[in-house]
Amino acid sequence: MIQQAFEMLGLTPKETQLYQTLLKLGPSSIRDIAEHSGINRGTAYESLKQLQTKGIVSYFPKGKRRFFTAENPDILLNLAEEKRSRLNKTIENLKNTIIPNLHQQQPDYHQTHVRYYEGDDGIEWVLRDILNVVSQQDHKEYCVFSSKPIRPFLYRPFPNYTKQRVKLGINVKVIALGDGGEEAELSERKWIKTEGSVDASYIAIYPPKCAIISLASNNFPSAVVLESKDIAKAQQIIFDTLWKML
The missing domain is CATH 1.10.10.10 (Winged helix-like DNA-binding domain superfamily/Winged helix DNA-binding domain)
Structure with missing residues (x-):
């Protein structure tokens, strides 16, 4: 230590x-x-x-x-404070200048970046990505399609996810496929009635990304994250249209 x-x-x-x-x-x-x-x-x-x-x-x-x-050992605390001050300035420069400039240098080919994740660690990464992306936006909100069978497995690797979401001031709109689902702070929920069984699935729309989480055999979770402004926009339109109809 x-x-x-x-x-x-x-x-x-x-x-x-x-x-x-x-x-x-x-x-x-x-x-x-x-x-x-x-x-x-x-x-x-x-x-x-x-x-x-x-x-x-x-x-x-x-x-x-x-x-x-x-x-005197107290000098070490001064060094740490100086280092923290420099790091804070670097973070501000990254946010306000460096990263925006780098984004401008990046050609916009409208390509779709696809990433695959498996297991509890992979699902946790996706959930954290949702929080990280949405927390940096002016309008802190994302939308979800969620079915009942996936709910017991979704937050298993990240049990305090909802608490973290609320702490960050992030709103979520959920269209639930089938019954069930718990009400939570900073969330709105509507339901689509279904007949018969529904496959385990979870689709999160958090532009410029969409995440699709499902269960394979033996309830093994896997996820696909699509990073595309066009796809995210199309999914958002579908969600918003359906939301208004419910």
Whole structure:
């Protein structure tokens, strides 16, 4: 856990070891540092220079030798805050400038990207993709066709899905095929009566994507995600038209 935290701050295992050694020793020569850390003098000296650049270690001359000293551990929190600040700025640049510019550079061939997913892990990925895509839109809403047989298996890999959806402020409209289905916050539901059994299926429309989830033999879940503005728009028109009729 400690090494992982240091790595997040950009320190190598050797740099971490040297810093902790210096904290224990106090101001020390390169020879003493190398001896107590078990790192050879050449490598230790180069690593100490890196630590000095990062502001974690400093040195002072004593006679003809340099003595190194570790800065107060509180400096690590300052480093983490600086790193978080830079990361937040990078995220804002990605959202507002870099990604929009990259999208403009991408030719629009109206191609359909198709991805296949299987098993509980695959279904969880699709459900998370729905939340990720819709949460970034101005109008946070998606639409669903859902049949009764798939419901026990749909949220099995992601049991707190609805709670996450509500937390993100995402609305959902559901056209249920057959009876059943639970009312939930930020959701609207209408029903289509069916005669006889209905196959297990779930279709989510969240432009520019559509996800189709079904069950194979032995109730093994699989999904297809289509990424196409044209297909998503057509599916949305079908859903909206049917919704108004119900």
